[in-house]
Amino acid sequence: MEKFNKLTGNAIPIRITNVDTDMIIPKQFLKTIKRTGLGEYLFFELKFDQDGNKIDSFALNQDQYNGASILIAGKNFGCGSSREHAPWSIADYGIKCIIAPSYADIFYNNCFKNGILPIILDEETVAKLQDTAENTLNFNIDLEKQNITYLENNEQKEITFEIDPVKKKCLIEGLDDIGLTLNKSSSISDFENNQAKETPWLYGSKTI
Amino acid sequence: MSAPKTLYDKIWDNHIVSINDDGTTILYIDRHLVHEVTSPQAFEGLRMSGRKVRRPEFTLATADHNVPTMDRDKGIADPDSKLQVETLERNASENNITYLPMSDKRQGIVHIVGPEQGFTQPGMTIVCGDSHTSTHGAFGALAWGIGTSEVEHTLATQTLIQTKAKNMCIKITGEVVDGVTAKDIILAIIKKIGTAGGTGYVIEYTGDVIKNLSMEGRMTVCNMSIEAGARAGLISPDEKTWEYLKGRPLAPSGEEFETAIKYWQSLATDEGAQYDEIVEIKADEIIPQVTWGTSPEDVVSIDGYVPDPKNASSDEKKRSIERALDYMGLEPNTPINEIEVNKVFIGSCTNGRIEDLRAVSKIAKGRKVEKNVHAMIVPGSGLVKEQAEKEGLDKIFIEAGFDWRDPGCSMCLAMNADKLKPQERCASTSNRNFEGRQGRGGRTHLMSPQMAAAAAIKGKLTDFRDL
Numbered sequence: 001m002e003k004f005n006k007l008t009g010n011a012i013p014i015r016i017t018n019v020d021t022d023m024i025i026p027k028q029f030l031k032t033i034k035r036t037g038l039g040e041y042l043f044f045e046l047k048f049d050q051d052g053n054k055i056d057s058f059a060l061n062q063d064q065y066n067g068a069s070i071l072i073a074g075k076n077f078g079c080g081s082s083r084e085h086a087p088w089s090i091a092d093y094g095i096k097c098i099i100a101p102s103y104a105d106i107f108y109n110n111c112f113k114n115g116i117l118p119i120i121l122d123e124e125t126v127a128k129l130q131d132t133a134e135n136t137l138n139f140n141i142d143l144e145k146q147n148i149t150y151l152e153n154n155e156q157k158e159i160t161f162e163i164d165p166v167k168k169k170c171l172i173e174g175l176d177d178i179g180l181t182l183n184k185s186s187s188i189s190d191f192e193n194n195q196a197k198e199t200p201w202l203y204g205s206k207t208i
Numbered sequence: 209m210s211a212p213k214t215l216y217d218k219i220w221d222n223h224i225v226s227i228n229d230d231g232t233t234i235l236y237i238d239r240h241l242v243h244e245v246t247s248p249q250a251f252e253g254l255r256m257s258g259r260k261v262r263r264p265e266f267t268l269a270t271a272d273h274n275v276p277t278m279d280r281d282k283g284i285a286d287p288d289s290k291l292q293v294e295t296l297e298r299n300a301s302e303n304n305i306t307y308l309p310m311s312d313k314r315q316g317i318v319h320i321v322g323p324e325q326g327f328t329q330p331g332m333t334i335v336c337g338d339s340h341t342s343t344h345g346a347f348g349a350l351a352w353g354i355g356t357s358e359v360e361h362t363l364a365t366q367t368l369i370q371t372k373a374k375n376m377c378i379k380i381t382g383e384v385v386d387g388v389t390a391k392d393i394i395l396a397i398i399k400k401i402g403t404a405g406g407t408g409y410v411i412e413y414t415g416d417v418i419k420n421l422s423m424e425g426r427m428t429v430c431n432m433s434i435e436a437g438a439r440a441g442l443i444s445p446d447e448k449t450w451e452y453l454k455g456r457p458l459a460p461s462g463e464e465f466e467t468a469i470k471y472w473q474s475l476a477t478d479e480g481a482q483y484d485e486i487v488e489i490k491a492d493e494i495i496p497q498v499t500w501g502t503s504p505e506d507v508v509s510i511d512g513y514v515p516d517p518k519n520a521s522s523d524e525k526k527r528s529i530e531r532a533l534d535y536m537g538l539e540p541n542t543p544i545n546e547i548e549v550n551k552v553f554i555g556s557c558t559n560g561r562i563e564d565l566r567a568v569s570k571i572a573k574g575r576k577v578e579k580n581v582h583a584m585i586v587p588g589s590g591l592v593k594e595q596a597e598k599e600g601l602d603k604i605f606i607e608a609g610f611d612w613r614d615p616g617c618s619m620c621l622a623m624n625a626d627k628l629k630p631q632e633r634c635a636s637t638s639n640r641n642f643e644g645r646q647g648r649g650g651r652t653h654l655m656s657p658q659m660a661a662a663a664a665i666k667g668k669l670t671d672f673r674d675l
Contacts, residue, residue: 015527016528017524017528018403018528022642022644022645023643023644026644026648027621027623030245031245031274031289031292033248033291034249034252035249035356045643045644045648050648074524075404076437079404079437080339080642081338081339082246082338082339083246083355084246084355087355104404104437105408105437106339106354110357114357165230166230166231177357177361178257178360178364178365181361181365181367184225184226184234185365187226188225188234188262188366191225191236192236192366195236199331199471200464201460201464204460207458208325208457
């Protein structure tokens with residue numbers, strides 16, 4: 001898995017609450033059998049109208065946000081469907097960090113599997129950062145130090161954030177979860193042997 | 209004696225393989241459901257790393273999201289959908305996983321197929337790369353939706369690395385008013401706690417109202433736990449659960465069934481067990497519910513009105529109501545029962561079971577779908593379809609002017625050919641009213657099967673009890 005440690009880049013403000021994963025990547029792009037190439041479809045129906053014209057008022061279409069690597073979003077970001085195509089499209093677009101007041105559970109977990117850092121900050125701070133982002137400032141994100149720093153009106157600003165230490169370690173080290181779990185294969189076998197005794201019907205021979 | 213535990217605590221504790229140094233838990237996964245949309249990249253990952261499926265016999269696959277609901281003999285027209293379904297078929301075959309193809313009458317929506325086959329049982333941990341896996345909680349199984357990386361993890365290890373969620377109890381007190389369904393109950397719950405109200409929790413639904421629901425109704429309630437943000441929903445298993453399971457192909461039988469019941473009975477929440485959060489909802493205050501906006505929490509009673517952003521509690525809420533009204537093409541303060549629809553969708557893992565179709569047939573019998581309305585009924589599985597036809601429900605539907613289809617997810621998420629056109633307005637028994645969910649620009653109002661059927665007859669949202 002891709003590692004995350006430090007990041008410097010500009011940020012796109014998305015001022016919508018309850019952004020669902022249908023909005024992040026609409027269903028017509030879920031028919032792929034690959035993980036890559038979804039970046040161009042990120043927020044597709046917010047970027048283009050029904051005739052395929054660009055919607056200028058949407059931040060992703062505005063030149064000042066070109067090359068942005070951070071998304072500053074509203075609360076309950078990523079709700080709805082479990083589709084991992086949502087973080088795949090975000091990562092493929094070049095976004096490596098999201099800042100929001102809260103996230104839906106499945107999306108939040110999916111981010112960590114794809115090298116994306118989802119930062120949680122209070123609503124007021126997020127709103128303030130969205131305003132700041134409009135001035136095309138670069139933000140520095142340091143996961144090790146758990147801080148966001150930026151220069152505003154020649155003044156150095158710092159915001160710290162909390163993150164679960166386990167999730168932090170996973171991102172910094174880019175750990176392969178499956179490999180780590182497979183190291184515990186004998187514990188899994190022990191569990192299965194014991195479970196087959198306790199609840200044998202789970203290990204029955206019935207098939208359909 | 210150990211401290212009293214909740215149903216969730218017990219299932220969790222029974223599945224701990226080991227606890228990692230960092231405090232996370234490796235949790236054993238008893239059963240894994242697989243469909244075509246969220247699995248191809250997981251199988252690809254296994255191939256790339258030379259890993260195998262650990263327990264193919266604990267895994268069941270079927271195609272549901274992409275499948276056509278008519279003219280099946282012609283196959284799948286869309287080449288991408290076709291490739292995705294064929295990829296699942298190949299992956300299942302290469303890994304010795306049981307696969308129910310479109311041509312099998314047991315094919316259907318994974319969350320309907322699992323229970324029907326007895327694959328879903330109390331006390332199990334069940335996952336699927338689909339957020340509506342919460343449906344299986346109706347059996348007292350801990351069931352939740354996962355992303356594709358976790359699908360791969362489950363395939364390779366039959367476990368997941370998890371952190372325990374908190375316990376929430378939602379207690380429905382009092383008695384339901386006549387005509388109020390499981391769908392109205394869960395919509396009322398989401399209205400009360402919001403789409404993020406359950407974030408970080410597993411919800412256990414309790415109270416006589418829940419106990420009195422059929423297994424189908426319980427599945428409807430648990431299905432939409434995810435719309436309340438919860439990781440999973442649970443209902444304590446009881447006689448109705450055993451009765452449902454008895455004789456199902458993959459359920460235990462004979463003496464083993466009796467042993468299993470004893471174990472299942474031991475799973476109920478202990479007296480004195482602590483929940484982190486308790487929410488009480490009075491059933492007698494619930495009447496048929498519908499959504500007006502673009503979030504499943506935008507719920508209003510059928511005798512209510514479209515909200516006015518002027519009365520919003522905050523600026524953010526005001527902006528979000530304005531955005532939803534604009535998308536939905538609705539004016540503030542419009543009476544809900546004056547909203548006209550031109551599409552009706554009856555089906556999905558929320559409301560595509562036989563009981564739902566029976567309820568619809570009672571409304572449809574001797575009546576006609578309004579002439580400007582196209583109303584589709586999509587059974588949740590081939591077995592639901594077969595049962596409905598055995599009972600003659602299909603004849604009632606067709607006679608009334610409903611379009612009777614083949615099973616699949618269909619217009620719940622519109623990945624196949626069934627979708628709303630821009631600005632079409634749909635009364636839907638599905639679970640999400642997000643922007644574009646049922647087709648770009650389409651406008652969705654969520655409700656019970658009875659209410660959707662009544663909307664088809666009247667051409668507008670209406671209290672089915674007044675028909």
